[in-house]
Amino acid sequence: MQPAELCEDPRAMLAASAREFYRRGWMLGTAGNLSARLPDDSFWITASGRPKDLLTETDFVRVDDEGRVLEAAAMRKPSAETAIHRVIYRHFAEARWIFHVHSVEANLCGHFARDGALRLPPLEMLKGLGVPDAEPEVDLPVFPNLVDVAAIAVRMDAEFARHRPRVPGALIHRHGLTAWGPDAHAARHHLELLEYCFRYLVQARSLALGD
Numbered sequence: 001m002q003p004a005e006l007c008e009d010p011r012a013m014l015a016a017s018a019r020e021f022y023r024r025g026w027m028l029g030t031a032g033n034l035s036a037r038l039p040d041d042s043f044w045i046t047a048s049g050r051p052k053d054l055l056t057e058t059d060f061v062r063v064d065d066e067g068r069v070l071e072a073a074a075m076r077k078p079s080a081e082t083a084i085h086r087v088i089y090r091h092f093a094e095a096r097w098i099f100h101v102h103s104v105e106a107n108l109c110g111h112f113a114r115d116g117a118l119r120l121p122p123l124e125m126l127k128g129l130g131v132p133d134a135e136p137e138v139d140l141p142v143f144p145n146l147v148d149v150a151a152i153a154v155r156m157d158a159e160f161a162r163h164r165p166r167v168p169g170a171l172i173h174r175h176g177l178t179a180w181g182p183d184a185h186a187a188r189h190h191l192e193l194l195e196y197c198f199r200y201l202v203q204a205r206s207l208a209l210g211d
């Protein structure tokens, strides 16, 4: 295993991803957070409260798998939602990059969830999320948005231990989507595909379509 300092530094790619998501309206007003895991299981995560269109190298904090700060510029604290990233990294060995954003459509779709799950539309696009079924019946886990972020992470921990989601993502109701993948491109594709499903569901509802 390589020491963290010998690994490729993901901060420039994280900042570029954040600019792109900001441009799409998914990271407005400092919303959202992004992280990338290193081979030693530490990860770089966005510092809390930073404008996501203007991130520089100093807007990232490296934490270990217990959430302890290993590297940080002065005055920078890790994202308030670091506990959620830790849970995802702990449960999914293949998760190396995690993107969390706040879109309008994600927040509308939370209202369509039943019993902690949102049924995704049975679209060809689900193949990009690893679902090859002809008539897919796939649920995205949905969690309540508790004031205490650690309590959201506890709920995720329990749910992921009980049941592994079929798609690499989770929704927090009235909050936003988190998606992950083995590299930056895969994580972005998963995020885009789930956001596409959300847009589809909102438009299908407004047209009173069946799915």
Ligand SMILES: CSC[C@@H](O)[C@@H](O)C(=O)COP(=O)(O)O
Pocket (backbone or CB within 6 Å): 028, 029, 030, 031, 032, 033, 046, 047, 048, 049, 050, 078, 079, 080, 081, 100
């Ligand atoms: C616009 S405030 C959003 C925050 O409360 C939170 O949900 C969020 O996504 C960003 O928190 P942060 O601590 O900057 O990573």
Ligand SMILES: [Zn+2]
Pocket (backbone or CB within 6 Å): 031, 032, 033, 081, 100, 102, 175, 176
């Ligand atoms: Zn958030």
